Amino acid sequence: MWPADWPSSxxxxxxxIEAAVTAAKAADESGFSATTADLSELPADQVTSVLAAxxxxxxxxxxxxxxxxxxxxxxxxxxxxxxxxxLPRLDAAAVVSALTGALGVDESAAPDRTWTNPQPAAVLLVxxxxxxxxxxxxxxIRRAINEIARAETIEMP
Numbered sequence: 706m707w708p709a710d711w712p713s714s715x716x717x718x719x720x721x722i723e724a725a726v727t728a729a730k731a732a733d734e735s736g737f738s739a740t741t742a743d744l745s746e747l748p749a750d751q752v753t754s755v756l757a758a759x760x761x762x763x764x765x766x767x768x769x770x771x772x773x774x775x776x777x778x779x780x781x782x783x784x785x786x787x788x789x790x791x792l793p794r795l796d797a798a799a800v801v802s803a804l805t806g807a808l809g810v811d812e813s814a815a816p817d818r819t820w821t822n823p824q825p826a827a828v829l830l831v832x833x834x835x836x837x838x839x840x841x842x843x844x845x846i847r848r849a850i851n852e853i854a855r856a857e858t859i860e861m862p
Contacts, residue, residue, distance in 0.1 A: 715854070718747055718755055719846050722828065726842045729832040732791035741825040749824075753806070756827035758849035759842075760807035763834035772808075780804065784826075784833045792829075799826035 721744040728736035744752055768776050781804060785797045803823035807830070835842045 714748065714751065715850050718744075718752055719843075719850055721747060722752075722755065722759075722831070722846050723843055725825070725828040726832045726835075729788070729829055734791055734793075737792065737825070737828075741828060744824055744828070745822065752824055753827075754853055755846070755849050756803070756824060756831065757807040758852060759845045760804065760827055760830050760834065762845055762848065763831065763838040763840060764807070766838035766840055767834055777804065777808075780830070780834070784829050787833065788829050795829075796826070799823050800829065803827040803830055 721740065725737060725740035725744055728740045764772055764780070781797075781800060784800050785795065788800075789795045789797075799822065803826035806823055807827065831842055831845070835845070838845075
């Protein structure tokens with residue numbers, strides 16, 4: 706399904722994200738845990754970059770007139786509410802971290818902030834945002850990886 710000319714790491718990331726989104730859509734706690742564990746075995750910086758790019762694109766598509774604070778709050782509340790029903794150990798702070806990270810807000814310097822892996826929360830955001838954006842997740846995954854690859858090939862002056 707993924708382009709043969711993609712590096713194997715890009716194909717692995719795409720496959721793992723798609724599997725995790727599918728598990729989230731099915732509200733399958735054990736499947737979600739397994740697929741996000743697989744995702745955590747891949748290069749964290751690359752996975753995080755791809756997930757952040759997907760979340761940003763879906764937010765922009767779902768909110769073409771701009772994103773307000775109320776929009777952000779509604780996304781956070783919706784993701785936490787619907788995910789907590791099947792994912793009892795959901796860390797709401799991780800959802801906030803994944804969303805703010807995708808928006809370019811770095812809260813890592815906060816003095817009392819404990820680090821949590823934002824990848825599973827980012828997957829939940831992707832699964833949720835795909836519907837209002839009317840964008841199949843695999844299309845967003847493909848675009849995100851292609852855009853990152855394109856940006857890496859452009860030489861800076």
